[in-house]
Amino acid sequence: MSTGRLEAFSDGVLAIIITVMVLELRPPNGSDFSDLHRSATSLLTYLLSFVYIGIYWNNHHHLFQVCKLIDGSVLWANLHLLFWLSLYPFTTAWMDEHFSRASTVVYGVNLLLAAVAFTILQRRMMRMPESKDRMAEIFGRDRKGKASLLLYATGIGLAFLQPWLALVPYIAVALIWLLPDPRVERYLQRQLEAGNTEHL
Amino acid sequence: MSTGRLEAFSDGVLAIIITVMVLELRPPNGSDFSDLHRSATSLLTYLLSFVYIGIYWNNHHHLFQVCKLIDGSVLWANLHLLFWLSLYPFTTAWMDEHFSRASTVVYGVNLLLAAVAFTILQRRMMRMPESKDRMAEIFGRDRKGKASLLLYATGIGLAFLQPWLALVPYIAVALIWLLPDPRVERYLQRQLEAGNTEHL
Amino acid sequence: MSTGRLEAFSDGVLAIIITVMVLELRPPNGSDFSDLHRSATSLLTYLLSFVYIGIYWNNHHHLFQVCKLIDGSVLWANLHLLFWLSLYPFTTAWMDEHFSRASTVVYGVNLLLAAVAFTILQRRMMRMPESKDRMAEIFGRDRKGKASLLLYATGIGLAFLQPWLALVPYIAVALIWLLPDPRVERYLQRQLEAGNTEHL
Amino acid sequence: MSTGRLEAFSDGVLAIIITVMVLELRPPNGSDFSDLHRSATSLLTYLLSFVYIGIYWNNHHHLFQVCKLIDGSVLWANLHLLFWLSLYPFTTAWMDEHFSRASTVVYGVNLLLAAVAFTILQRRMMRMPESKDRMAEIFGRDRKGKASLLLYATGIGLAFLQPWLALVPYIAVALIWLLPDPRVERYLQRQLEAGNTEHL
Numbered sequence: 127m128s129t130g131r132l133e134a135f136s137d138g139v140l141a142i143i144i145t146v147m148v149l150e151l152r153p154p155n156g157s158d159f160s161d162l163h164r165s166a167t168s169l170l171t172y173l174l175s176f177v178y179i180g181i182y183w184n185n186h187h188h189l190f191q192v193c194k195l196i197d198g199s200v201l202w203a204n205l206h207l208l209f210w211l212s213l214y215p216f217t218t219a220w221m222d223e224h225f226s227r228a229s230t231v232v233y234g235v236n237l238l239l240a241a242v243a244f245t246i247l248q249r250r251m252m253r254m255p256e257s258k259d260r261m262a263e264i265f266g267r268d269r270k271g272k273a274s275l276l277l278y279a280t281g282i283g284l285a286f287l288q289p290w291l292a293l294v295p296y297i298a299v300a301l302i303w304l305l306p307d308p309r310v311e312r313y314l315q316r317q318l319e320a321g322n323t324e325h326l
Numbered sequence: 327m328s329t330g331r332l333e334a335f336s337d338g339v340l341a342i343i344i345t346v347m348v349l350e351l352r353p354p355n356g357s358d359f360s361d362l363h364r365s366a367t368s369l370l371t372y373l374l375s376f377v378y379i380g381i382y383w384n385n386h387h388h389l390f391q392v393c394k395l396i397d398g399s400v401l402w403a404n405l406h407l408l409f410w411l412s413l414y415p416f417t418t419a420w421m422d423e424h425f426s427r428a429s430t431v432v433y434g435v436n437l438l439l440a441a442v443a444f445t446i447l448q449r450r451m452m453r454m455p456e457s458k459d460r461m462a463e464i465f466g467r468d469r470k471g472k473a474s475l476l477l478y479a480t481g482i483g484l485a486f487l488q489p490w491l492a493l494v495p496y497i498a499v500a501l502i503w504l505l506p507d508p509r510v511e512r513y514l515q516r517q518l519e520a521g522n523t524e525h526l
Numbered sequence: 527m528s529t530g531r532l533e534a535f536s537d538g539v540l541a542i543i544i545t546v547m548v549l550e551l552r553p554p555n556g557s558d559f560s561d562l563h564r565s566a567t568s569l570l571t572y573l574l575s576f577v578y579i580g581i582y583w584n585n586h587h588h589l590f591q592v593c594k595l596i597d598g599s600v601l602w603a604n605l606h607l608l609f610w611l612s613l614y615p616f617t618t619a620w621m622d623e624h625f626s627r628a629s630t631v632v633y634g635v636n637l638l639l640a641a642v643a644f645t646i647l648q649r650r651m652m653r654m655p656e657s658k659d660r661m662a663e664i665f666g667r668d669r670k671g672k673a674s675l676l677l678y679a680t681g682i683g684l685a686f687l688q689p690w691l692a693l694v695p696y697i698a699v700a701l702i703w704l705l706p707d708p709r710v711e712r713y714l715q716r717q718l719e720a721g722n723t724e725h726l
Numbered sequence: 727m728s729t730g731r732l733e734a735f736s737d738g739v740l741a742i743i744i745t746v747m748v749l750e751l752r753p754p755n756g757s758d759f760s761d762l763h764r765s766a767t768s769l770l771t772y773l774l775s776f777v778y779i780g781i782y783w784n785n786h787h788h789l790f791q792v793c794k795l796i797d798g799s800v801l802w803a804n805l806h807l808l809f810w811l812s813l814y815p816f817t818t819a820w821m822d823e824h825f826s827r828a829s830t831v832v833y834g835v836n837l838l839l840a841a842v843a844f845t846i847l848q849r850r851m852m853r854m855p856e857s858k859d860r861m862a863e864i865f866g867r868d869r870k871g872k873a874s875l876l877l878y879a880t881g882i883g884l885a886f887l888q889p890w891l892a893l894v895p896y897i898a899v900a901l902i903w904l905l906p907d908p909r910v911e912r913y914l915q916r917q918l919e920a921g922n923t924e925h926l
Contacts, residue, residue: 131333131387133731138341138538141738145746146345148812153819157826176812180805187731187801201387202504205380212348212376219353226357304802331533331587338541338738346545401587402704405580412548412576419553426557531733531787538741546745601787602904605780612748612776619753626757 129190132204136186139208144179147172147215150222171222174300175214178237181303182211182244189248192264192313193257200254203247210240230289234282234296241274264313274299329390332404336386339408344379347372347415350422371422374500375414378437381503382411382444389448392464392513393457400454403447410440430485430492437496438478445471464513474499529590532604536586539608544579547572547615550622571622574700575614578637581703582611582644589648592664592713593657600654603647610640630685630692637696638678645671664713674699729790732804736786739808744779747772747815750822771822774900775814778837781903782811782844789848792864792913793857800854803847810840830889834882837896841874864913874899 151168154161217236221229248268252261265271277295285292351368354361417436421429448468452461465471477495485492551568554561617636621629648668652661677695685692751768754761817836821829848868852861877895885892 131337131390134334134734135337135341135383137731137735138338138738139345141735142342142345142742144808145739145742145812146349148815149349149746149749151813151816153816153823157824157828159828159831161824162828162832173809176809180802183735183805184798184801198384201384202380205383208344209373209376212345213351215348216351216353223353224357224361228357228359228362231359232362331537331590334534335537335541335583338538339545342542342545346549349549398584401584402580405583408544409573409576412545413551416548416551416553423553424557424561428557428559428562431559432562531737531790534734535737535741535783538738539745542742542745546749549749598784601784602780605783608744609773609776612745613751616748616751616753623753624757624761628757628759628762631759632762 129194129196132196132201133186133190136204136208137183139212140179140183140186143211143214144176144183147175147218150215150219167225168222171218174297175218177300177304179211179214181300182207182240185244185303189251189265192260193251193254195256196251196254200247200250203243203250207240207243207247210236210243214240225289227285227289230285230292231282234278234285234292237296237299238275238278238282241271241278245271245275260313270302273302329394329396332396332401333386333390336404336408337383339412340379340383340386343411343414344376344383347375347418350415350419367425368422371418374497375418377500377504379411379414381500382407382440385444385503389451389465392460393451393454395456396451396454400447400450403443403450407440407443407447410436410443414440425489427485427489430489431482434478434482434485434492434496437499438475438482441471441474441478445475460513470502473502529594529596532596532601533586533590536604536608537583539612540579540583540586543611543614544576544583547575547618550615550619567625568622571618574697575618577700577704579611579614581700582607582640585644585703589651589665592660593651593654595656596651596654600647600650603643603650607640607643607647610636610643614640625689627685627689630689631682634678634682634685634692634696637699638675638682641671641674641678645675660713670702673702729794729796732796732801733786733790736804736808737783739812740779740783740786743811743814744776744783747775747818750815750819767825768822771818774897775818777900777904779811779814781900782807782840785844785903789851789865792860793851793854795856796851796854800847800850803843803850807840807843807847810836810843814840825889827885827889830885830892831882834878834885834892834896837899838875838878838882841871841878845871845875860913870902873902 151165151172154165213236217229217233221233245268248261248265248271252258252265254261277299281292281295284295351365351372354365413436417429417433421433445468448461448465448471452458452465454461477499481492481495484495551565551572554565613636617629617633621633645668648661648665648671652658652665654661677699681692681695684695751765751772754765813836817829817833821833845868848861848865848871852858852865854861877899881892881895884895
C-alpha cells in the first residue's frame, strides 16, 4: 500500500489535536491585564503540548518521506500512536486544572506511551522490504528516541517526589527534538544531489 | 469520477469524529489518582469508539484502493455512512453518562446502522464497471461484514436483557476486524509482484 | 492557479462544519428511551443541516471537476461561501433551542445567503478562460440554483406567518438537490467515453 | 523536502481555527429578533477573525506556489506561525466577552506576533536555493507586510488610549490584504503564458 491516505488522515488527526487544546483555554473572566495572569500557566501548558505535537508531526513526516510502501501492520501501529496523542488534550487539561503528583505522573505516562508507540511504528516500518536499508541507515541507532524514553521515565519518577521537578526532563525532551533531524536532512540532501527527486 | 476528493473529505470527517470524542472526556475534578478512577470507564468507552472509527477508516481505505472510478450514487452512499459515524460521539457520550438498557440499545442501533451503510456503500461500489471484477473477487463473500451485522443485532437483543451483556458482541466485532483484511493484502501483494503499482 | 489546495482547504472546512454540529447534540439527561425523545427534534435538525452541507460538498466537487484553473477572485468567492456555511452550526443551534419566527427566519436567511454565495462562486468560475465553454454548457441555465433561491425566499416569507410552514420549502430544496446532477454526470460520461480521463 | 504535506497540515490547522471560532458563538438565549442583537458584536468579531485567517490562508497559498523545495527550518517557521494563529480563538473570545483596554491590546499583540511569524517564514523561504530568485522578485519589497506590522503596532498603541480606536488600524490591515496580491498573479500569469504549468 502507498502511504498517501495514511499521511492525510494522520495530518488531519494531528491538526485537530493541536487546535482542540486551544479550546480548553478559557478566556479570562475579567477585563484587566491582571486577569490574564490566571491564563498564563494554561498558555505555557498549551505551548508545551503544541510543541510536542509539532515534533511528532515533524518526525512522522520524516519517517514517511523515507518509507513509501507499507502493509496493514503499519496502519494499526499508526492508529496506536494517534490514540495516545489524542489523549494529550485530556491529560494536558487535567495537569493544567489540578497541578499535582497524580496529574504530572499521568501526563508523563501519556508522553511515554506515545513515545513507545512511535518507536513501535518506526520498528514496523523498518521491516518493510522496499525501504529496509534506507530506514536502517537513517533511523538505525535512534539515540534521540532512546533518550526520550529514558527522560520521560525519569520525569515520571521525579513527579512522585515533586511535581514541578518532572517538568525538567519533560521539557528536555522537547528541546532535543526541536532541531530538525540531521540524518534525514543529510539523506534528502544526497537524494537531491543525485538528482533523485522521487522521494521528496 | 475519481475518488481523490471523496477520500480526502472522508479522511477529514473521520479524523474529526475520532478526536471530537476525546473532547467529551472531562479531566477529573480532583487532583489524586483516585479521582482518575471516575474517568476510567469514560476512557474505555472512548477506546472502544476509537477502535471502531479506526476500523472503518481502514476498511474505507481498502475499498477505495480497489475501486478508483465512481459515480454520484457512491458519493451519497459515502455521506450516508459518514452520517451514522458522525453520531458515534453522541451515542458514546450517552452510554458513558447513563449506562442503561436504553443507551446500550441506542449505541448498538447506531453501530448496526453504520455497518448497514458500509454494506450499502460496498454494494454500490461493486457495480462500478471499471472495478466490478476486482471488487467481486475481493469483497464477494464478505463473511466478516455479515458476521458484524449479526453480532450487532445480537448485542441489541442482549441489551434489553442486561446492558453489560451487550458489550460482549459489540467488542467481538471490534476484535474480528482488528486484523488487516487478508483478501486485500493478498490482492495488493499480487499487484506488487506483477509490477502493477498503479492502484497502490 | 490550480485548484488542489482550495479543494483541500474547503474539504477541511466542510468536514469540520458537518461534524461540529454533532457537538451541539447533548446526550439525554436521563437513562430511559423516553429521555431520548427530547433529543429527537435536535437529531432531525442535525440531519437537515448535515444534508445541506453534504449537498454543498457534492456541488462544490462537481464545480471543481469541470474548472481546473482559477484566479484570486475565485479564492475569495470560495471563502465567502465558506463563511456563510460556517454559520450553519450557529443558526441551526438557535432554531433547535428556540423554535420561533425569528430563528426560522434567520436560519432561512443563512441558507439563502449561502446559496447566493454559491451562485457568485459559480459565476466567477464561468469567467475563467480555460473552462469557460465547458462551464457554460454544463451550468449555463442553472434551473436548480434559481429554484433554490426562490424556495429559500418563500420559506423566509412563510416563517413570518408560521415558523413550521417555513420548513416545507427549506426541505424541498434539500430534496431537489439530493439526486446527483445529471448535467455533470453526462459530461463526465462523455469524457470517459472519449478516453479523456484528465479531468476525472 | 517537498511542500505537499506541510500544505496539507497547514490547511487542516487553518480550517479548524476558522471553524472553531464559530463554536464560541453561543445561540441567543431568547426567541425574538431582539435577542439576536446581543450576538451581533460576536458575529462582527467572528467576521473579522474569519477574514484574517482567510487572508493568511491566501498568502500562505501564494508563498508555497512559488517555493516548492524547503528544509527543516521552514517546517518550524511554519509551526511557529500556526501557533500564533491558533491563539486567535482565545484572544477573539476574550475581546468579545470583555471589550477593554487589556483585551484589545492582547488581541493586537496576537495579530502582530502572527504577522511577525509570517515575515520570518517568508524570509526563511527566500533563502531556499531552488526558488531564491523567484521569491526575491515577487516578495522582495513586501510593502504590504511592512505596512501591516506598522498598523498593528499603531493599533496596540491606540488601544491603550481608547479600545475602540484600535479597531481602525486592525480593520485597515484586513482591507489592504483583501485584494489578491498582483505580484503573485502577474508571476502566475507569465508562467501560464510561457506554457510553464509546472508551478500552478
